[in-house]
Amino acid sequence: MKQTETDVLIIGSGPVGATYARMIHDALPGIKITMIDLGPKVSDTPGQHVKNISNTQAQEKAQILSQGPIQKPYPTISVGERALAVQRGDLRPEVLARAGTHLVSNDAEDLKTNEMPAASLSSNVGGMGIHWTCACPRPGNTEKISFIPEDELESAFVKAEELLCVTQNAFPQNAESENILKVLNEAIGSKHSPSRQAQPMPLACKTDEKGNRYWVGSDVILGDIIDDVDFELRSETICRRLVYNNGTITHAEIEHLPTATKEMMAAKIVITACDALRTPQLLWHSGIRPKALGHYLNEHPFIFTFVELNPQSEIKNPKSADPTVGVFWVPFDAPNHPFHGQIMHIDLSPMKTTVAEPAKQIVGMGWGCIKQLSFDDQIIFSETEKDHYGMPKMSFQYKFSEEDLTAIEAAKKFQSKVAALFGKEIEDGQQTLMPPGSSLHYEGTTRMGVKDDGTSVCDTYSKVWGYDNLFVGGNGVIPTATTSNPTLTSVALAVRSAEKIVKQFKTVEYETV
Numbered sequence: 001m002k003q004t005e006t007d008v009l010i011i012g013s014g015p016v017g018a019t020y021a022r023m024i025h026d027a028l029p030g031i032k033i034t035m036i037d038l039g040p041k042v043s044d045t046p047g048q049h050v051k052n053i054s055n056t057q058a059q060e061k062a063q064i065l066s067q068g069p070i071q072k073p074y075p076t077i078s079v080g081e082r083a084l085a086v087q088r089g090d091l092r093p094e095v096l097a098r099a100g101t102h103l104v105s106n107d108a109e110d111l112k113t114n115e116m117p118a119a120s121l122s123s124n125v126g127g128m129g130i131h132w133t134c135a136c137p138r139p140g141n142t143e144k145i146s147f148i149p150e151d152e153l154e155s156a157f158v159k160a161e162e163l164l165c166v167t168q169n170a171f172p173q174n175a176e177s178e179n180i181l182k183v184l185n186e187a188i189g190s191k192h193s194p195s196r197q198a199q200p201m202p203l204a205c206k207t208d209e210k211g212n213r214y215w216v217g218s219d220v221i222l223g224d225i226i227d228d229v230d231f232e233l234r235s236e237t238i239c240r241r242l243v244y245n246n247g248t249i250t251h252a253e254i255e256h257l258p259t260a261t262k263e264m265m266a267a268k269i270v271i272t273a274c275d276a277l278r279t280p281q282l283l284w285h286s287g288i289r290p291k292a293l294g295h296y297l298n299e300h301p302f303i304f305t306f307v308e309l310n311p312q313s314e315i316k317n318p319k320s321a322d323p324t325v326g327v328f329w330v331p332f333d334a335p336n337h338p339f340h341g342q343i344m345h346i347d348l349s350p351m352k353t354t355v356a357e358p359a360k361q362i363v364g365m366g367w368g369c370i371k372q373l374s375f376d377d378q379i380i381f382s383e384t385e386k387d388h389y390g391m392p393k394m395s396f397q398y399k400f401s402e403e404d405l406t407a408i409e410a411a412k413k414f415q416s417k418v419a420a421l422f423g424k425e426i427e428d429g430q431q432t433l434m435p436p437g438s439s440l441h442y443e444g445t446t447r448m449g450v451k452d453d454g455t456s457v458c459d460t461y462s463k464v465w466g467y468d469n470l471f472v473g474g475n476g477v478i479p480t481a482t483t484s485n486p487t488l489t490s491v492a493l494a495v496r497s498a499e500k501i502v503k504q505f506k507t508v509e510y511e512t513v
Helices: 015-027 056-065 079-087 108-113 150-163 175-188 218-227 278-285 402-422 487-507
Strands: 002-011 033-036 203-207 213-215 231-234 237-245 248-256 261-272 302-309 327-330 339-345 362-369 378-386 392-397 423-425 470-472
Touching (some): 015 033, 015 487, 218 231, 261 487, 278 392, 302 402
Parallel strands (some): 261 470
Antiparallel strands (some): 203 213, 248 261
16 A cells, blocks of 8 residues: 655545644645545635536536535425425435535435434535535624633634634625614514624625625635645545554545545644544544544534515515625524524525515525533444445434423524514425434534543544544534534634644654655
């Protein structure tokens, strides 16, 4: 088997992997960084968000290429159709998965017993970061990680927002958006915490002087290092396992999938940022199995509805130059508003409906609530069966407690209150608790902690317990129960972790490649 080496190996090319690469490259010029991803490049610009692809056919092709084993377009399935299908046990991939993603398991029999049937992945350069909504809200009170010093976390969030080009001005403020915010703030009242009123959603988006939007993916974070001689990005290249000795990762066994060419790559630092499902899968397959690995799987319940706005809502007509008006955020703020609310025009919605007519104003409303943490919510890895990529097959154990069900009903009630203020639910998009896995916000499977006591996988700098050069990145590292979009938090944790890696390089006697 071919033997190669690098200074830093990053497994996964999404926003978190890109953050590690950017931070380490900028602080340590000359360090060789190798980034691999099991998926293909799906556009001319590696890691580009699909919404930036102007040609509709090219955009659809990029989505299909990201769908792993499902290389065909999914039919349009509305929220209402999806809910009814799930109720009657129809769990086909085209019912559960969204464009640009594929289910963890596509086997019909597996899906009948899978307690997180809609759990999905994106397999492409740029990861889920080329398909995400770009929503970057900061976490509120109990969502925050309490054991990281507040000033350090604040600094990391500021840098994360810089890397992601976060703005609340992606859409211009006008009478229509002011009216939306007025209604939302009337709904939540005046008892909110400072800066937790309803407001434009912070979005990872660059705008030019003409107001054109460029949605942020890994390409923006990586910037010019993509062409640097010391940086290498390999597509369609999977890491099969990590080889270690006495607490040090010595090699990674990687394979170029189209040619089945294998090699053993030595690295001084290894960062696994595959996603919250495939990172623990890789560690488990490598024999790195902390007690908490794959456990504490957490995803906020996801309640969605479509609302046809009343004419007096003063929202722009879709036939105008920019009908979308914007994306609006009702922050998590327990106990006043212990939910996360997001309102967006149908053109920006991750969910679809089949009855929206061009002359109508339809908005999607997503509300989330806290799902209590449980060790028993977990990924189960098979010792014998393999997935589409030849890695250990995953299944899920995931249940709502009575406390969870109470929170879900409260979130539904509040969402209905807001919907009534704007208009009426449409027939094909009535309020629905989406199947587990639908939010795509999976956390906790490689969670961080303050000590190696079996309740966490890594320390507060994302270094895996018992290993001196293995770091984990992504939503799986988040140890708290949250309702908000997690990417900003994951990038902030990667920023803090990358700073630690830079210090390690400066204090340890490494010979660079």
